[in-house]
Structures are given as structure tokens and as C-alpha cells.
Amino acid sequence: MPELTGVGVGTGAAVGVAVVLAPAARPPADEPADPGAGPRVREAFEAVAASLRDRAQRAGGTTADVLQATALMAADPGLLAVVDQRLAAGAGPATAVDQAVEQFCEVLAASGPYLAERVTDLRDVRDRVVARVLGLPEPGVPQLSGPSVVVARDLAPADTAALDLSLVVGIVTELGGPTSHTAIIAAQFDIPCLVRVAGALDLPAGTELALDARAGTVTPDPSPALREQVAARAAARAALAAAAGGPGRTADGTAVQLLANVGTLEDAERAAAQDVEGVGLFRTEVLFLDRSSAPTLQEQTEAYARVFTAFGDRKVVVRTLDAGADKPLAFVDVAAEENPALGVRGLRTARRHPELLQTQLAALAAAAKQTGTTPWVMAPMVSTPAEAAEFALTARAAGLETVGAMVEVPAAALRAHRLVAAGLDFVSLGTNDLTQYAMAADRLEGDLADLLDPWQPAVLQLVAATGSVDVPVGVCGEAARDPLLALVLVGLGVRSLSMAPAAVPAVRFALSRTSLATCRAMAEAALSADSPQEARDLAARSADPDVLAL
Numbered sequence: 001m002p003e004l005t006g007v008g009v010g011t012g013a014a015v016g017v018a019v020v021l022a023p024a025a026r027p028p029a030d031e032p033a034d035p036g037a038g039p040r041v042r043e044a045f046e047a048v049a050a051s052l053r054d055r056a057q058r059a060g061g062t063t064a065d066v067l068q069a070t071a072l073m074a075a076d077p078g079l080l081a082v083v084d085q086r087l088a089a090g091a092g093p094a095t096a097v098d099q100a101v102e103q104f105c106e107v108l109a110a111s112g113p114y115l116a117e118r119v120t121d122l123r124d125v126r127d128r129v130v131a132r133v134l135g136l137p138e139p140g141v142p143q144l145s146g147p148s149v150v151v152a153r154d155l156a157p158a159d160t161a162a163l164d165l166s167l168v169v170g171i172v173t174e175l176g177g178p179t180s181h182t183a184i185i186a187a188q189f190d191i192p193c194l195v196r197v198a199g200a201l202d203l204p205a206g207t208e209l210a211l212d213a214r215a216g217t218v219t220p221d222p223s224p225a226l227r228e229q230v231a232a233r234a235a236a237r238a239a240l241a242a243a244a245g246g247p248g249r250t251a252d253g254t255a256v257q258l259l260a261n262v263g264t265l266e267d268a269e270r271a272a273a274q275d276v277e278g279v280g281l282f283r284t285e286v287l288f289l290d291r292s293s294a295p296t297l298q299e300q301t302e303a304y305a306r307v308f309t310a311f312g313d314r315k316v317v318v319r320t321l322d323a324g325a326d327k328p329l330a331f332v333d334v335a336a337e338e339n340p341a342l343g344v345r346g347l348r349t350a351r352r353h354p355e356l357l358q359t360q361l362a363a364l365a366a367a368a369k370q371t372g373t374t375p376w377v378m379a380p381m382v383s384t385p386a387e388a389a390e391f392a393l394t395a396r397a398a399g400l401e402t403v404g405a406m407v408e409v410p411a412a413a414l415r416a417h418r419l420v421a422a423g424l425d426f427v428s429l430g431t432n433d434l435t436q437y438a439m440a441a442d443r444l445e446g447d448l449a450d451l452l453d454p455w456q457p458a459v460l461q462l463v464a465a466t467g468s469v470d471v472p473v474g475v476c477g478e479a480a481r482d483p484l485l486a487l488v489l490v491g492l493g494v495r496s497l498s499m500a501p502a503a504v505p506a507v508r509f510a511l512s513r514t515s516l517a518t519c520r521a522m523a524e525a526a527l528s529a530d531s532p533q534e535a536r537d538l539a540a541r542s543a544d545p546d547v548l549a550l
């Protein structure tokens with residue numbers, strides 16, 4: 001099978017055995033009748049029940065109970081009797097299974113909330129039995145037994161929850177985009193990943209794959225030379241995690257802080273135990289998700305105090321509520337919008353709900369006081385000096401000392417000096433949104449992945465416009481975790497990089513091998529390019545070979 005191409009998430013590489021998460025097969029519409037298929041269908045049900053029992057034994061805890069209960073459903077004589085009736089009535093075998101299960105699902109759904117929840121489990125049994133009856137691989141997440149490259153149409157959160165991520169060395173998906181769930185998980189665990197790979201599901205399970213996220217390729221049955229080259233890159237990157245840590249510095253000693261992006265309190269506490277210099281982006285809206293009302297002043301104060309305590313003397317940059325567009329919140333009432341990404345989102349929600357921002361700032365100030373810390377507090381989606389001035393005034397009036405803004409709207413990047421002059425102590429570039437707005441390409445639109453590349457020279461030019469302000473400039477978008485791009489960002493004036501903690505060692509290493517003058521030369525070269533690929537290639541010319549090998 002030839003090499004397949006896609007959009008790389010991160011820059012890593014991996015060699016592993018393909019484990020294919022097959023999508024659920026449906027019974028063919030014209031499936032012929034087969035009244036004698038009873039024994040074959042029973043066998044399929046038995047095999048599914050046996051594999052569920054086997055998984056239950058290995059899982060333990062609540063998962064084991066759920067799997068055991070599902071195995072019992074797969075062996076239910078009542079269900080098998082209905083399948084026999086359907087076969088006798090002229091349904092094809094897969095259709096008979098489908099119809100019988102649906103009949104049982106209706107009964108379960110009507111039997112109260114507890115049993116209704118079992119409907120999903122029973123449908124999972126159906127999908128597995130139908131696949132077996134049709135001679136196709138079972139859908140869903142298989143048990144991994146060694147270093148695996150997971151191949152799927154797309155990964156749903158339920159799939160990743162069921163995967164043993166310690167054995168996943170790579171991910172390849174047909175769908176998804178650079179900000180899909182798959183990409184976020186890959187970033188969090190620093191797993192090399194390729195999305196939008198046409199034909200991925202045709203990769204045969206069990207084949208060895210060499211995945212190169214930087215090149216955007218996945219090669220089945222790699223040649224020994226390619227295999228060795230990719231494996232060496234993967235090993236070099238893994239070795240970095242155990243190598244020297246400490247603060248980020250260029251080869252000639254310029255300090256570049258290496259910080260963590262965090263969402264939940266658990267994230268923050270996990271990150272605090274890692275070798276990072278603090279938090280560069282605390283996405284506080286995560287505390288507001290899946291609720292019907294905002295957390296109270298006291299709830300928020302407690303949450304923020306937990307994070308500040310976990311990081312002690314280290315820097316913590318908190319972003320105020322970033323609701324709207326890709327982060328909708330039930331209680332932030334914004335009327336239906338034609339273009340939510342261009343609508344009332346980020347700091348703009350405070351125009352309609354000033355009380356939400358007031359409470360949050362008061363909670364942050366109270367938590368800072370309680371813990372004796374000085375958080376850096378910034379607003380998302382600031383576009384004008386007037387917005388910057390108003391936010392700075394409001395935050396200071398609430399008792400906060402260090403106040404900044406995210407630069408993620410081109411208007412803010414182009415006029416960053418004016419924003420700073422309006423009263424900011426720092427700025428932080430959100431390259432995810434900055435790329436979306438600079439390129440007029442919806443960040444949730446996987447088909448536009450080429451435009452959403454943070455190596456786009458137009459995006460780099462906006463970073464350059466921001467990088468010359470005379471207050472600290474950070475980057476907290478995904479761009480910061482690409483070691484080569486991180487060097488370009490530093491060359492453009494950025495002095496802190498915030499990312500998933502798993503990505504920090506590779507970036508630290510890249511900095512340690514590169515002088516500030518080289519970073520500047522790389523930045524200049526990248527700015528002279530006309531495409532992301534050209535920008536990458538030109539920057540790579542001055543890079544240390546060990547950095548390129550990451």
C-alpha cells in the first residue's frame with residue numbers, strides 16, 4: 001500500500017502497529033433472506049458476549065460491571081428468540097439482528113432512566129454482532145497489546161476514554177482538523193498525529209506504520225531505512241522528557257519562559273508537578289462549562305486559590321471568561337448569531353453581562369489575597385485600545401495588579417503598541433484565533449487546515465507587529481509547541497511560550513541549541529516566504545540538525 005498524506009498535528013514521529021477503529025457497519029438495505037442463518041447469528045452473539053466478559057475481567061472497577069452487564073444482554077435468550085422470529089419472517093441475518101435489538105431498545109428506553117442508559121450498550125452489542133455477521137471487523141476501541149498507531153475515521157471523546165493512551169504511539173484519522181478533539185488529545189499527551197488522511201481506514205490492521213507528523217505522511221510497511229529514521233526521531237524526543245530540565249533559555253542565555261496551558265483544576269495540579277515555569281494560559285471558561293448558572297464568587301475564589309496554591313511562586317496567567325463561538329455557555333445569553341466567531345464572544349460578552357466579569361475579577365483578587373500570590377490576569381478577544389483601557393481599569397479597581405490582554409484579533413496585533421499604551425502590563429498572542437481571523441478561515445473547519453497553519457507568513461507578520469512592544473509578550477496558542485516555530489516566535493520578540501506540558505521538553509531542547517541571533521535570522525527568513533511550507537523550509541536552513549530531528 002502506498003504512503004498516505006494528511007495534516008500533521010505537532011511535529012512528532014512514531015513507528016507502531018496499525019489498530020483500526022472500524023466505523024459501525026449497517027445491514028445492507030437489500031440483504032437477502034436466509035432462514036437458516038440462526039446458528040451463525042447465535043455464534044456471533046456468543047463471540048461478542050465472550051469478548052465483553054474477557055474485557056470485563058481485564059478492566060476491573062465500574063467499567064467491569066458495565067461490561068459484564070452488557071455481556072449478559074448479548075446472551076439474552078429473549079433477544080435471540082426475537083432474532084429467530086425475524087429470520088423466519090424473511091429478514092436477512094444482519095437486518096434481523098438490527099430489528100431485534102431495536103425492539104429491545106424501545107422496551108429499555110421506556111423502562112425508566114437507569115435502563116434507558118443501557119440502550120447505548122445494547123446498540124454497541126448490535127454493532128459488534130452485525131459486523132461479525134457481515135464478516136467485517138468489530139467497531140469500537142480494541143484492546144491494545146503493544147505500541148499502537150490508532151487509525152479511525154475520527155476519535156470521539158468516548159473512544160479516547162476507552163483507549164490505553166500509554167500504548168498509543170500515534171494517531172491517524174480520516175476526518176478531524178487541527179483543533180478537533182483528536183488533535184487536542186494528541187497535543188495533551190504529545191502523541192504524533194495526522195488528521196484528514198484520505199483512505200486511512202483502508203490501512204490494514206496489524207500492519208506496521210511509520211508516521212511523520214511534520215512531513216504529514218504515514219507509510220505502511222516502511223523500508224528498514226525509513227523505519228530506523230522515524231524510530232530514531234521518536235526515541236530522541238522521548239529521551240528529552242528525561243533529559244535536563246529547568247527554565248527555558250536560548251543557547252546564549254536569553255530567558256524564554258516555558259509555561260503550561262491548563263483548563264481544569266486537575267490539569268493545573270498535574271501541570272504543577274511538571275517541570276514548567278508556571279501557567280501561561282488558564283482557560284477559566286472550563287470551570288463554567290456544563291452548568292446552568294455561573295459558579296458563585298465563593299466557588300470561583302476557591303477554585304482560583306487552588307491553582308495559585310499549586311503553583312506557589314511560579315507565574316500564573318489567568319484568562320477571564322472566553323465564552324461564545326467555539327466555547328458556548330448555556331447561561332451567557334447571546335442571541336443566535338450568523339457568524340458566532342465574529343460575534344459577541346470573549347471580552348465582548350461583558351457588554352451584555354458585566355456582572356459575570358465583575359464577579360470573576362473579584363474572585364481572582366480574593367484568591368490572590370488569600371494565597372499571597374500575584375496572578376497575571378488577561379482578557380480574551382480584545383480588539384481596540386478602548387477595550388484594553390476599560391478592562392485594565394476594571395481589573396485594577398477589583399484589586400488586581402498585573403493586567404494584560406490576549407492578542408488574537410488582527411486589529412489588536414497591528415496596533416499592539418496602542419493597546420499597551422492604554423494601560424497593559426503584558427500581552428499574550430493567541431495564535432489559534434489570530435490565524436483564524438488573519439486567514440478568514442473558521443478554526444473548526446477541518447477542510448481549511450492548510451489556511452489554518454500558524455506558519456502562514458501573514459500570521460507571523462502579525463506576531464512581529466506585536467513582538468516589538470515594550471512589555472512582556474507571550475504565545476499561548478498551539479504554535480508555541482512546534483519546536484521550530486517556537487524559535488521563530490522568539491526571533492519575533494516572544495519571551496514566554498505556553499503549551500501542553502508534554503510538549504515542553506522538545507521546545508526547551510530547541511531553545512538550548514539556538515542563539516537569539518539565529519532565532520532572529522530564522523524569523524526574518526520565515527517572514528520572506530509566501531507559504532507556510534516555504535516559511536518552514538527557510539527557517540529550517542539555520543536550524544541545528546538535532547532540532548530538525550525532533
Ligand SMILES: C=C(OP(=O)(O)O)C(=O)O
Pocket residue numbers: 281283322408429430431432433434476477478
Ligand atoms: C490560546 C488561544 O485561545 P483559545 O484556543 O482558547 O481560543 C488562541 O486563540 O490561540
Ligand SMILES: [Mg+2]
Pocket residue numbers: 380408430432433
Ligand atoms: Mg482564542
